[in-house]
Amino acid sequence: MTADASRGDALTSTDPGTGRAGAEDGRAGVTSVDRQSNAPVADGGLAVAAAGPFGVSGIDRREASDPRTASTGGAGPTGPSAGAPRRRLVDRRWFRVAGGALLPLVLLVAWQLASTSGAVPVSMLPSPEMVWTAGVDLAERGLLGLYIAISTQRVFVGFAVGAALGLVVGAVVGLSKLGDILLSPTLGAIRAVPSLAWVPLLILWLKIGEESKVVLIAIGAFFPVYTIVAAALRHVDRQLLEAGRAFGLRGVRLLSVVQLPAAVPSVVSALRLALAQSWLFLVAAELIASSMGLGFLLVDSGNNGRIDRIFLAIILLAVLGKLTDAVVGLFERWAVRKWA
């Protein structure tokens, strides 16, 4: 492309006078060539006679099939075989892990100091030990495991349902103009509704059972996936699409060979975003109407003044959210390496 452009500049930058002169010569050229084409062989013979040492034999054919020499002209490194450069400290794995753990440790120490020094009353800031004890206490009563399990289950079920629907609807809207026209205005309006606005309605319709929470989480997971997937499929590189079509791909095969793979990195980051959103919506659901789960633990402890349990629930939410996100993050790295 660039070569074309630069050549093009060279070709078009001649002044009008020269261009016109060239055009006239061109017309003159046609006639003389026509004359020539009647007897091209004699001229060709002359040309061969004048070939000299720079003839065809001057080019070594065998070299052409040697990939090493053929590749030397190319720009940039030619693969992983190039010697690995020395990695900087910030690229080392242990440094990343240690660096990431630094701030939590500092916070823990600061927390410990603040709560035990008496600077802040324990009713406002329980010590880490009190939170730990509260956790052990809940675990011994079998509640901690139950709450974590039920919350995680809600997140996963809601996420799975919402993400699956998001993928399907996103694909429809992203791939079909008609789907886009029919669906995207309505979905855009639904997306604009704040999550908490659904809660009273869901409780009325689905009571305080599991369904109401799962549906709310599914709503939360649906929209990031729908939005990102639709956009990714709509914006698949037109040149790649055309290349696929030119080589005979249509319909489902075009979808599976070009469109879906091209969208994979976006889809994975959409899933990651949707999972984070699912945890947000989980707490929204459990805060308002539940008898189990980490959100319930928060409300219940708030009502009973158990600030140690509030801290416990918040820390658990942070850890669980980060863990699930890390798992999807690994998957994302793999997907990007494989598909991008």
Add this chain to the structure above:
Amino acid sequence: MPATPTSTSAAALPVEFRGVGRAFPTAAGARPVLRDVDLVVEAGEILAILGPSGCGKSTLLRIAGGLDRPTSGRVTIAGSPVADYDARSAIGFQEPRLLPWRTVAQNVALGLPRGTTRAAGRAHVARLLELVGLAEFAEHRPREISGGMAQRTSLARALARSPHVLLLDEPFGALDALTRLRMQDLLLEIHAAEPTTVLLVTHDVDEALQLADRIVVLGTQPSADASADGPAAEDATPGAGIRQTVVVPGTRPRDRGSAELAELRGRLLDGLGIDRHGAARGIQSTSTIPAFPY
């Protein structure tokens, strides 16, 4: 080294352009890019299409491959109209357009005709990669190879089709000078082993002279009233047409240093509106060998 036939060869088919025009709609109305292109490409011929950048070379090629439709006129392959994304032709795009998530070999395999068995396909791809000098890079991803290698992969993908008509849009544009010469020879070897009709877009006069049976120069026609000098005549862009047709003398592979080709080269450059510095302009070109300082 003679080229090995790369597959059950498909018969070369003729391509015919009849009054082909293409205009693109713009805010200021339709802008003609091509106008009245009449051209018959013989079966098995290598036809080079020369022209300045933006004159519609790629557009003409896309129309021949059924990737675009003319706004007027028609194009036929072997007498029947070109279908959308016509299966009889294969195109090597100006850009490599490789799928980044596939390996080089998998990208080439994309070009295989449908119904190729897995084993036959793999063997064919391996042979093509050998041919374009990329056998060692079969398992590399497009981002791990250079631009020139990507372009060769793209060429191999088009060859994998064993097409009746091979459409190549500046296939060697991104290659360094040496690789470019090798690839030109390679194309000739493949063509000799498996004669297909080739439409080759290039901006390189020497490449056209080296490869083609015939060269067509695209460009805007000089305005009918030659007296209309000045900006008005320049502004009018009625669309490019065939400005010059040159039958390249001699048989391939041609001597790259031939003085006769040099003379023809000068005339083609003239046709493209390039001052050939040192050529005495105004003097009629002759078919005798002049002493150009090339």
